[in-house]
Amino acid sequence: xxxxxGVEWPLLIASGMLGSAHCLGMCGPFAVAIGASSxxxxxxxxxxxxxxxxxxxxxxxxxxxAAFVGMRAAGSxxxxxxxxxxxxxxxxxxxxVQGLFAAGVLRHRAVTGEASCPGGAAFRGLLSAKGTLDVFxxxxxxxxxxxxxxxxxxxxxxSTHDIARGLVTxxxxxxxxxxxxxxxxxxxxxxxxAARRRIHAIAAxxxxxxGVVSIARGASHVSLSGEPPAGCxxxxxxx
Amino acid sequence: MTVSRDAGCDYxxxxxxxxxxxxxxxPGPCYCCFGCRFAASITAAGGDEGALRWMMTRLxxxxxxxxxxxxxxxxxxxxRDAAAEPAAEAFYAxxxxxxxxxxxxxxxxxGGPLLEEAWREVRLRRPSINLLLAVGVAxxxxxxxDAVLRxxxxxxxxxxxxxxxxxxxxxxxxxGKLRTTEALRELERLLPDRVxxxxxxxxxxxxxATVRPGDRLRVLPGERVPTDGTIESGRSSIDEQAVTGExxxxxxxxxxxxxxxxxxIDGPLVIRVASEPGAGTLERLIKAVAAAASRGTREQRIAxxxxxxxxxxxxxxxxxxxxxxxxxxxxxxxxxxxxxxxxIAVVVVSCPCALGLATPMAMWSAIGxxxxxxxxxxxxxxxxxxxxxRRFCFDKTGTxxxxxxxxxxxxxxxGSGSLPQASDTAEADRLLAxxxxxxxxxxxxxxxxxxxxxxxxxxxxxxxxxxxxxxxxGVEGVLADGSxxxxxxxxxxxxxxxxxxxxxxxHPECVLAIAGRPVGRILFDESLRPEAAAAVAAIAxxxxxxxxxxxxxxxxxxxxxxxxxxxxxxxxxxxxxLAFIQDGQxxxxxxxxxxxxxxxxxxxxxxxxxxxxxxxxxxxxxxxxCLLRDDLSDLPWLxxxxxxxxxxxxxNLLWAFGYNAACIPAAAAGWVHxxxxxxxMVASSLLVVTGSLALGREDEG
Numbered sequence: 001x002x003x004x005x006g007v008e009w010p011l012l013i014a015s016g017m018l019g020s021a022h023c024l025g026m027c028g029p030f031a032v033a034i035g036a037s038s039x040x041x042x043x044x045x046x047x048x049x050x051x052x053x054x055x056x057x058x059x060x061x062x063x064x065x066a067a068f069v070g071m072r073a074a075g076s077x078x079x080x081x082x083x084x085x086x087x088x089x090x091x092x093x094x095x096x097v098q099g100l101f102a103a104g105v106l107r108h109r110a111v112t113g114e115a116s117c118p119g120g121a122a123f124r125g126l127l128s129a130k131g132t133l134d135v136f137x138x139x140x141x142x143x144x145x146x147x148x149x150x151x152x153x154x155x156x157x158x159s160t161h162d163i164a165r166g167l168v169t170x171x172x173x174x175x176x177x178x179x180x181x182x183x184x185x186x187x188x189x190x191x192x193x194a195a196r197r198r199i200h201a202i203a204a205x206x207x208x209x210x211g212v213v214s215i216a217r218g219a220s221h222v223s224l225s226g227e228p229p230a231g232c233x234x235x236x237x238x239x
Numbered sequence: 240m241t242v243s244r245d246a247g248c249d250y251x252x253x254x255x256x257x258x259x260x261x262x263x264x265x266p267g268p269c270y271c272c273f274g275c276r277f278a279a280s281i282t283a284a285g286g287d288e289g290a291l292r293w294m295m296t297r298l299x300x301x302x303x304x305x306x307x308x309x310x311x312x313x314x315x316x317x318x319r320d321a322a323a324e325p326a327a328e329a330f331y332a333x334x335x336x337x338x339x340x341x342x343x344x345x346x347x348x349x350g351g352p353l354l355e356e357a358w359r360e361v362r363l364r365r366p367s368i369n370l371l372l373a374v375g376v377a378x379x380x381x382x383x384x385d386a387v388l389r390x391x392x393x394x395x396x397x398x399x400x401x402x403x404x405x406x407x408x409x410x411x412x413x414x415g416k417l418r419t420t421e422a423l424r425e426l427e428r429l430l431p432d433r434v435x436x437x438x439x440x441x442x443x444x445x446x447x448a449t450v451r452p453g454d455r456l457r458v459l460p461g462e463r464v465p466t467d468g469t470i471e472s473g474r475s476s477i478d479e480q481a482v483t484g485e486x487x488x489x490x491x492x493x494x495x496x497x498x499x500x501x502x503x504i505d506g507p508l509v510i511r512v513a514s515e516p517g518a519g520t521l522e523r524l525i526k527a528v529a530a531a532a533s534r535g536t537r538e539q540r541i542a543x544x545x546x547x548x549x550x551x552x553x554x555x556x557x558x559x560x561x562x563x564x565x566x567x568x569x570x571x572x573x574x575x576x577x578x579x580x581x582x583i584a585v586v587v588v589s590c591p592c593a594l595g596l597a598t599p600m601a602m603w604s605a606i607g608x609x610x611x612x613x614x615x616x617x618x619x620x621x622x623x624x625x626x627x628x629r630r631f632c633f634d635k636t637g638t639x640x641x642x643x644x645x646x647x648x649x650x651x652x653x654g655s656g657s658l659p660q661a662s663d664t665a666e667a668d669r670l671l672a673x674x675x676x677x678x679x680x681x682x683x684x685x686x687x688x689x690x691x692x693x694x695x696x697x698x699x700x701x702x703x704x705x706x707x708x709x710x711x712x713g714v715e716g717v718l719a720d721g722s723x724x725x726x727x728x729x730x731x732x733x734x735x736x737x738x739x740x741x742x743x744x745x746h747p748e749c750v751l752a753i754a755g756r757p758v759g760r761i762l763f764d765e766s767l768r769p770e771a772a773a774a775v776a777a778i779a780x781x782x783x784x785x786x787x788x789x790x791x792x793x794x795x796x797x798x799x800x801x802x803x804x805x806x807x808x809x810x811x812x813x814x815x816x817l818a819f820i821q822d823g824q825x826x827x828x829x830x831x832x833x834x835x836x837x838x839x840x841x842x843x844x845x846x847x848x849x850x851x852x853x854x855x856x857x858x859x860x861x862x863x864x865c866l867l868r869d870d871l872s873d874l875p876w877l878x879x880x881x882x883x884x885x886x887x888x889x890x891n892l893l894w895a896f897g898y899n900a901a902c903i904p905a906a907a908a909g910w911v912h913x914x915x916x917x918x919x920m921v922a923s924s925l926l927v928v929t930g931s932l933a934l935g936r937e938d939e940g
Contacts (some may be wrong), residue, residue, distance in 0.1 A: 061306040068313040126295055137299030138904075164312055 012153070012169060012210065013176040030142055033127045035137055039214070041186070048185040050132045054139020055181075056174035059150070060167045063157040066167020070158030072184030088218030091155030092211040098149050099207030149207070156214055250275035250413060271274055273418065274409030276351055298406065301348040307341040312396040324613050327785030335387050338395040346380060349402040350380035368550060368586065371557065376401050379913070381848040382576050391572065394580060397913040401587055408924040415600060415928035419935060422607035426525050429481055429500050434465045434871035435459075437509065447516070454512045464497045467514035468585075476504040482520050484613035500524075528610055528861070536619045536671055538888055540597040542895075553589045553903070555584040559765075560907040580913055585908035587916040589899055597891030605884040608935045614877055621847040621863035623888065625830065625881035628847060630823045631778050634833035635789035635809075636747065637684035638827040638851055639871070640770045643763035645692035646746060650759040670759045672698050673720070674751050677731040680706030681714045681731035681853070684836065685749050688729075688763055703729055710813060710840050712736045718753060729752035733790045734760075735810050748792055767802065770872040775803045777875035788816050788841075816841045831875060849874060884934055891927050898923055 011039050035044045070087055153173045157166035170195040248270050269804045270276040277294075311334045342504050350373070357370040379397040386393045388475050441691060447465050450456065455471060458464055464477075474492040479485050481500040488504055492499060497510055499519025514520075560581035568574020602623075606616045616622045633639055652665040658700040675693035678686035679700055693700055702720030709715055713732020718724055728750045730737055737750040746762040779785050785809040787800040796809035808819055817840055823829045824846065831838065831845035839861040842848030850862030852869045866873045902919065905911050911919075 057303070058306070060816060061310055064313060068317065071317060087921050126299065131296070134296055134299070137296065137303065140299060140303055163310075167310070 005084060012156075012172040013168040030127060030138070031181050034138070035185040038079070044186060046132060047135045048182045049178075050136045051139040051142070051185070052174075052178045052181055054141075055143045055177070056139075056171055057136075057175040058140050058143025059153075059170040062150075062154055063170025064163045064167040066154040066158040067160050067163050067169075070166070071161040071163070073158075074161050085159075085218040085220075087155055087159035087161075088214050090218075091152055091159055092213070092215030092218060093156055094152035094213060095149075095211030096208050097211075098152050099204050099209075101204075152207075152211070159214075159218070248275050248416075250417065253432040254539070259338065272405045274411070274413035276356060277406060277410055277413065279498055287565070297348045300401075301403060301406075301720070302487070304341045304348075305347045305396075305403050305674075305853050307336050308345070308396050311335075311337045311341070312393075315393065315687040319914065322916045334595070335393050338393055339384065339387050342380065342383075342395040342399055345399045345402060345737060346376070349406050350376065353402065353405065363613045366550075368553065370588045371554065372401065372405055374578075375586050375913075377578050379583055382579060386576075389750040392576060394576070394913075397580065398582060402582065404587070404921050407922045411921070411924050412928055415932055416603070417638040418932055419600060419603035419607050422610040423525055423528060426447055426481065426521060427608070429463050430519075430521060431463060431465055449708060450512055452512050452515060456510050456512060458503055458510060459507045460503050462503055464499055464501050464503065464510065465519075466499050466510075466512045466516075467519045468497055468510035468512045470495050470497060471509045473506050473508035473671055475506040478504055480613070482509060482524060482867075484869060486868075500904065516831075528606060529616055531606060531617050531619050531622075536598055536602060536623055536888075538623075538892060539602070542892065544597055545667050545896075549899075553586060556903055556907050557585040560585055560909070563823050564909060579911060581907055581909040584905055584909075584911045584913045584916045587913055587920055588902040588906045588911065597895050598888050599930075600885040601884055601891060601934055604931045604933075605880055609864075609877065609880060612873065614873050615853075615865045615867055616682075616863070617860065617865065618863035622877075622881055624828050624847050625849075625864075625878050626830040626885040628783060628830045630784045630786065630827055631830045632788050632823075632841075632845070633805070634831075634838050634841070635791055635796060636765065637834045638832055639768060639775070639787070639799060639803065640765045641684075641765065641768050643684050643688040643747065645761055645766050646758065646764045647762035649762070650743070651757065659832060668696065668698055668876050670751060670760040671739055671761075673694065673718070673729060673753075674705060674749075674759075674761060675700035675730055676703035677706055677714045677716050677729055677751075680716065681708050683714075683897060685747070685761075686765060689749070689761060690899050704831075709736075712813060713749075720868050724753050733810075734792075735790055743792060745792070747795065767799065768871055770870060772803055774874050775805060779804065781878065782898060786819075788819060790816075794875070817844050820844050843915065849877075880934070884929060887930055889929060894926060 029049065031048060034047050073087075126134050128143070153170060157169040160166045160169055250270050291760065314334050315331060315338070318327075332740070353369060353376070357366070357373045360366050364903040371808045376398045379394045383393040383395045383398070385391070391889050431449060432447055433444045433448050435442050435452060435457040436450065437457055437940065442457060444810070450466060456465065456468070457893060460475065463481075470491055470493050472493055475495065476488040476490050477487045479498065479501045481502070482498050496513075497508070498521070501584050502522030503553050544790060561575070561578035564578030564581055565571075565574045568577065577929070593743075602619050605622070606619065609616050609622075636643070648667040648671055650670045671689070673767050674689050675698065678689040680686075690700070702718060703716040705717045706714060706716035709730075709732070713730060713736055715728055715730040718727050718729045731749060732749050734740065734748060737752040740748075740750055740757045740760045744760075744762055747765050749761045749764070750757050751761070774896045775785055785803075785805045787803070787805045788811055789796045789807070790811055790813075791809055794808045796807050800807035808815075811819065820831060821843055821844060829849040830849060831841045832851070833842055834850065838850070842850060842862045847864065848862040849864045849866065850860065851866045851871065853860050853862065853865040853867060864877065866877075902911065906916055
């Protein structure tokens, strides 16, 4: 293998950690809303952690599901298609694109139309609820919100074609987002605008790097397509 | 079983048949569906904050436990038969127990509301698919518990996913329905809850519902008039846009009539209440629009008939699936389980019955959108028919042309039928006073022109009693001025009705006749509405015929018609107009656009009657659609909305029929896993709901 397998998980955490600076735009207001209804600093921290735990739980389930789908796809498609490799490349491309958007190299089209979600009011109710359980559930639903970064990570999880590994991939990514989210919920503006911008840029290029590594890994498998990739039980069955 | 159709769902406001038990009408709040009942408990429609939190937490916890079940189920799904080692066996047994552990709370959390609803329906003797769903969920759970205890395949994820999908799907629908009726609730919110009632012992705040006719209320600037009434004291500019669409405020003083829902701009008023509670102008307007939807459309009635057949078919297909799968397996337990799964899948794919949802969702969304633009739809069928209309007929005066100013009064002192000998000002004024008294009984543009002229000249309308409108012809009353002709019939209307007076004038005219003899005529100037040309061109560009039908003289009608590029027929008496419209209906939909009151017969005869300037009094509206703003450019917009609505309804119905026709057999054959069916069900709801809600949003393009 060109890239050692161990390279990715620290990178995942890092991209989660730095990528979350970019995600604060979407999920930051939720974290702030959760903090708003808490009187003490300590209580707020507990709520923030519960909220993040909820998010990570959802990420983990999604990761397991993605890995399961990847595994099934690998099993049901013809033997010559190297599904994990293709998924890794797909994930890489998604992450690179997402990273380039974040870095400002690519530009989003302006999103028009009102955002409408029937559960919106109920979701806001959970965010401001007193109980820690409600905050955990709010985090759980936050994990289901559409997010390009998340989809890239999920494609990566799918490429692991193993439920446990897919799950851990997403937990690692989720854990990386905790510091920034908690910080956002606790203090809001601990960092100045300039510092945030710099981190944002680093985060963007970190995403691109994760994507490139993923593409390289996928490509390395494709180049070895003569022999089945290691660790795929379905492919072994086909023999 | 008796039902009353006047009630609306207590959550979304859509019409609902209030079911009657043998003991009488069911007490308490009434909801149109399980989704609304559930959504009402989430949004705490009853006002119980604690219950709201708990219901939301309940849903969240159910999602949390279901996610756990899904992870362990995926682990079980990836189990390979080859792995027969004891350690792996123990691991998978553990996963099965974990599924059981996490499924039980989901059943407790979400099973309750579904079971309650199913039981309620059984008690009302109108069971629906909810009962089948409850049975299916229970069957999947019991089969799986049995499998955990005795070995075999578990289906816990089916119980979880079906419960979750049903709850979320129904909630989604309920939220969608709520959004479609938002426009009406916005109108309702215009009325204040509390009003200032004046009595002998001073001023007191009371609830609006307690106000009775004859009460005196004080209304302050910035507030809305809470009921219909007359002004006792005070003077104020009043914004009547909510009920008449008119954006220019009118000044009203003592003795003037005010309508509920209109807003005071400056001075405070004391008004004497004239309307019963809930029967003011605004409330009647809201009821008229709500009634439009409760009547339903042709497509809806077809869908309702189809839906009646639907439940038995689903039951049969489900039972057949269980039986056939079980029999083909040689009556084994595994075969029964597979059959049960197929049966559950059948029930789940056929729920929610998008058939029942497809038309009303789209209709209500469109009606709400139109209401926001002050276009009131009173008949949904007719409104959708606009999309297929091939012939549009327009009235001229007041529809394509604006309000008319009086430019001349010609009196014939002896009723000789010849030209007036001299212009006698006193005679002209007497004529105007009588004409204005008769004109006061009509809202026709020419009548309004006469009244305005009388007001400008300082002439008090007088001398006529028992005024009534003769539709399409004019107005008549009984002369009561003490003159020799006292007691004879006085008429104001077209020359075609009352006879020619003098040579053909260059202006539109109105003849006044006493005891059947013309005594004078009033001349008006008339100009095209600024938006008329664009509106007519927009209709014509859709490939529809545009006709100008008028009682006015042929020369003037043809001039207007040629400027607008329309075909024309004139002069037409009301029955000739009717005949023309009915002739055109030969397989085509004919739209009549005219004055809401004076063109009533023609509007009623046409497939779609569209009226401008309906006035505030809903009870007098005869048209299917009222353009309250009195703006002709609303017509092409409305036709566009009707086209989009019609397309959405057809697409919704096609989807509902097609989806069920394709998925029920597939599910019965055992090709669709119930969890997939549950996901498809939510997706199907989402498609119908979002497609319909798109109609309520701002215009495309």
